[in-house]
Amino acid sequence: MRTTIYLTTLLLGIPIFLSAQISMKNVKAPETITVSGKVYDQVSGAPLNQALVTVFDDMMIASLAQTETDADGSYSMTVPKVPRYQVLAEKPTYFNQEVVVTHLEGGLNADLGMGRKPGYVFDITIFDKAFEHNPINTLRDCKIEIYNNTTQQQELTIERLPKSAFNFSFAEGNHYTLLVRKPGYLNRRVEVYVNVNGCILCVDGMGIKEPDVVQIMTHENEIGHFLGTVDLDSIQVGKRFQLNNIYYDFDKWAIRPEAANTLDKLAVFLKDNPGITVELGSHTDARGGDDYNLSLSDKRAKSAVDYLVTSQSIDFDKITFKGYGETQLVNRCDDGLTCSENEHQMNRRTEIKITGILDEDPLWRKSLKEIIEDKNLYKKIIEQEKRQKALTNQSK
Numbered sequence: 001m002r003t004t005i006y007l008t009t010l011l012l013g014i015p016i017f018l019s020a021q022i023s024m025k026n027v028k029a030p031e032t033i034t035v036s037g038k039v040y041d042q043v044s045g046a047p048l049n050q051a052l053v054t055v056f057d058d059m060m061i062a063s064l065a066q067t068e069t070d071a072d073g074s075y076s077m078t079v080p081k082v083p084r085y086q087v088l089a090e091k092p093t094y095f096n097q098e099v100v101v102t103h104l105e106g107g108l109n110a111d112l113g114m115g116r117k118p119g120y121v122f123d124i125t126i127f128d129k130a131f132e133h134n135p136i137n138t139l140r141d142c143k144i145e146i147y148n149n150t151t152q153q154q155e156l157t158i159e160r161l162p163k164s165a166f167n168f169s170f171a172e173g174n175h176y177t178l179l180v181r182k183p184g185y186l187n188r189r190v191e192v193y194v195n196v197n198g199c200i201l202c203v204d205g206m207g208i209k210e211p212d213v214v215q216i217m218t219h220e221n222e223i224g225h226f227l228g229t230v231d232l233d234s235i236q237v238g239k240r241f242q243l244n245n246i247y248y249d250f251d252k253w254a255i256r257p258e259a260a261n262t263l264d265k266l267a268v269f270l271k272d273n274p275g276i277t278v279e280l281g282s283h284t285d286a287r288g289g290d291d292y293n294l295s296l297s298d299k300r301a302k303s304a305v306d307y308l309v310t311s312q313s314i315d316f317d318k319i320t321f322k323g324y325g326e327t328q329l330v331n332r333c334d335d336g337l338t339c340s341e342n343e344h345q346m347n348r349r350t351e352i353k354i355t356g357i358l359d360e361d362p363l364w365r366k367s368l369k370e371i372i373e374d375k376n377l378y379k380k381i382i383e384q385e386k387r388q389k390a391l392t393n394q395s396k
Contacts, residue, residue, distance in 0.1 A: 031080070031081035032078050032079060032080055032081055033078070033079065033081050033107055033108055034076060034077070034078050034079075034107040034108070035055050035065070035076070035077050035078075035079055035085065035087065035107070035108045035109075035110060036074070036075060036076040036077070036107065036108070036109055036110075037053075037074070037075060037087070037109050037110040037111045037112065038069070038072070038073045038074050038075075038111045038112075039051040039053065039069045039073045039075065039089045039091070039097075039111070039112050039113075039114060040073050040111070040112075040113055040114070041094075041113070041114060041116065042113030042114055042115050043115070043116070046073075047069070047071075047072050047073025047074075048069060048073050048091055048094070048114060049068075049069055049070060049071045049072075049073060050068050050069065050091070051068065051069045051073070051075075051089050051090065051091040051094075051114070052066065052067075052068055052089070052090045052091065053066065053067055053068070053069060053075045053077075053087065053088070053089050053090075053112075054066045054087070054088045054090075055077055055079050055085055055086070055087055055088075056085065056086040056087075056088065057080075057082050057085070058082045058083045058084045058085065060086045060100075064077075064079040064080060064082075064085070065077040065078065065079045083102065084100060084101065084102045085100070085101055085102075085108065085110075086098055086099070086100050087099050087101065087110040087112065089112040089114055091114060092155060092169065092171065093116060093117050093119050093169035093170070093171040094114040094115065094116055094117060094169075095114065095115045095116075095117060096114075097112045097113065097114045097115070098112075099112060116169065117171055117172065118171075118172040118195075119169055119170050119171040119172045119194055120169070120170050120194060120201060120225070120226055121167055121168070121169045121170075121225045121226065122167060122168055122169075122170060122192075122226045122227075122228055123165065123166075123167045123225070123226065123227050123228070124165065124166055124167065124168075124178075124228045124229065124230055125138060125164055125165045125227075125228075125229050125230075126138060126139045126142050126161075126164050126165070126180060126229075126230050126231075126232060127139060127164075127229055127230070127231050127232070128185075128231075128232060128234065129231035129232060129233045129234075130233075130234060138164030138165075139164055139182060139185075139232055140161065140162060140163055140164050141160050141161065141162065141182065142160075142161050142164075142180050142181065142182045142232070143158065143159055143160065143161075143180070143181040143182065144156065144157075144158040144161050144166060144178075144179075144180055145157050145158070145178070145179045145367065145368035146168055146176055146177070146178050146179075146368070147176065147177045147179075147368045147369055147372055148174055148175075148176055149174075149175040149176065149177060149372070150173065150174040150175050150196070151174070152373070153369075154367060154368060154369040155168075155176075156168055157367070157368075170192050170194050171194065172194050172195045173194065173195050173196065174194055174196065175191070175192070175193050175194075175196050176191070176192040176193075176194075177189060177190070177191055177192075177368065177372060178190040178191075178192065178230075179272070179368045179371070180230050180232060181361070181363075181364070182232060183361070183364075184234060184235060185232040185233060185234050185235060186232065186233045186234075186235055186269075186273050186276075187272045187273050187361070187363065188205070188230055188231070188232055188233075189205055189268065189269075189272050190203065190204070190205035190230060191203070191204040191205055192204075203228070235275075235276065235354065235357055236354065237354055237355065237356065237357060238353065238354065238355075239353070239354045240351045240352065240353045240354075241351065241352045241353075242349055242350070242351050242352075243262055243266060243349075243350045243351065243352060244262065245258050245259065245261070245262045246259045246262055246263070246304065246349075246350035247259060248300055251296070253296065253299040253300040253302075253303045254303065255303055255304065255307050259304075260307065260311075263304060263307055263308055263312070264312065266308065266352070267308055267312035267314055270308070270314055270318065270319065271314075271378045272363070272371070273361075273363075274318070274361075274362045274363060274378060274381045274382065274385075275357060275358040275360070275361040275362055275363070276318075276354050276355075276356065276357055276358070277317070277318050277319070277320075277354070277355045277356035277357075278318070278319050278320075278352050278353060278354055278355060279319070279320045279321065279322055279352070279353045279355050280301050280304055280305050280308075280319060280320070280321050280322075280350065280351075280352055281301060281321070281322050281323070281324055281350070281351045281352075281353060282297040282298070282300040282301035282304070282321075282322075282323050282324065282350050283297060283324050283325070283326070283328055283329075283347060283348065283349050283350070283351070284296060284297050284324075284325050284326050284347065284348055285326060285329075285333060285344040285345075285347040285348050286326045286329060286333055286334050286335050286337075286344075286347065287344065288326075290325060290326065293325035293326045294323055294324070294325035294326075294327070295323070295325075296323070296325070297323030297324055297325045298321070298322065298323025298325075299323065300323065300350075301321035301322055301323045301350075302321045302323075304321065304350065305319055305320070305321040313378070313379065315382045317382075317386075318382070320355070326347065329347050330346055330347055330349075331343055331346055331347065333346075333347060358385075362381045362384075362385065363381070
């Protein structure tokens with residue numbers, strides 16, 4: 001009985017199946033064509049990569065296909081065949097460009113030249129700072145990120161740049177943050193302001209060797225092309241960095257406003273590099289007694305660290321202080337020798353010395369967007385590090 005029911009059902013289903021097959025054979029596949037072309041800067045003719053290209057139908061409403069241009073500015077898409085198309089190219093810092101075209105047999109070619117909005121293109125080369133911009137000592141395989149603080153969007157992410165140079169267009173009216181990272185090197189942040197708060201173009205944090213930025217301006221200075229460098233410092237225990245503009249009133253150790261501005265930037269640097277511990281050292285010139293200078297420099301170093309801990313929330317386990325007095329002069333200006341004020345000033349300095357390094361950068365897996373937008377990120381990292389230390393101590 002069961003066999004009869006099964007055969008009946010199977011036989012009844014066969015005509016339906018055959019009918020469906022016949023119907024499918026009669027359906028004609030829609031005709032398609034290939035739309036391809038190049039997107040380029042209409043002034044320089046340079047190809048534009050990562051431009052978004054969209055093909056619309058003949059009613060200019062429905063999107064048929066969408067893709068991004070490659071490194072050569074080229075694109076290619078397969079779309080249904082219709083009488084005509086609208087091809088639209090979009091790219092940040094460029095005006096949208098579109099063209100209406102009709103197809104030819106076998107395919108359609110549509111090149112689009114895009115005009116730049118007011119703003120600036122930066123060609124940036126990354127160097128190992130120890131080699132003073134020697135072309136053979138550029139750094140490759142760096143992680144590059146750019147965040148637009150004005151729009152709160154991350155606009156560029158390169159996990160591993162295979163070469164030492166890259167370029168990016170900074171649009172007018174925006175504040176950008178560039179972060180460059182490479183294992184074994186200190187993370188480097190650069191701020192770029194383009195016609196923001198009275199700053200037509202300000203770049204804070206580029207390389208210290210001149211020339212940092214070479215500018216080529218066009219279109220009444222609304223469009224510019226800049227060549228710049230970003231220097232990365234390798235991480236080594238004992239390595240020192242001098243801080244500029246940390247000055248104190250005579251016989252005083254209170255933090256002056258200009259010194260606070262420099263310490264605020266140091267706080268950003270320390271939060272960008274939570275994988276290191278540092279010592280802040282204060283030095284004096286040789287004028288005055290040894291004991292006096294040692295005591296004064298110690299008070300000044302402590303004052304700077306107290307400011308960082310209380311005003312900028314730097315963890316006190318990450319930074320220590322020490323006054324060196326006149327024990328580490330950098331020139332000949334010892335006791336009893338006549339020196340110029342500039343020579344004495346070279347000895348009156350504040351330095352940061354790396355005293356410890358974690359095996360892995362706690363920020364490496366965090367995006368620049370997370371680093372900037374999560375105001376408690378540094379605190380979270382420090383708390384996690386302390387928990388790990390406590391667990392390690394318990395297991396010993």
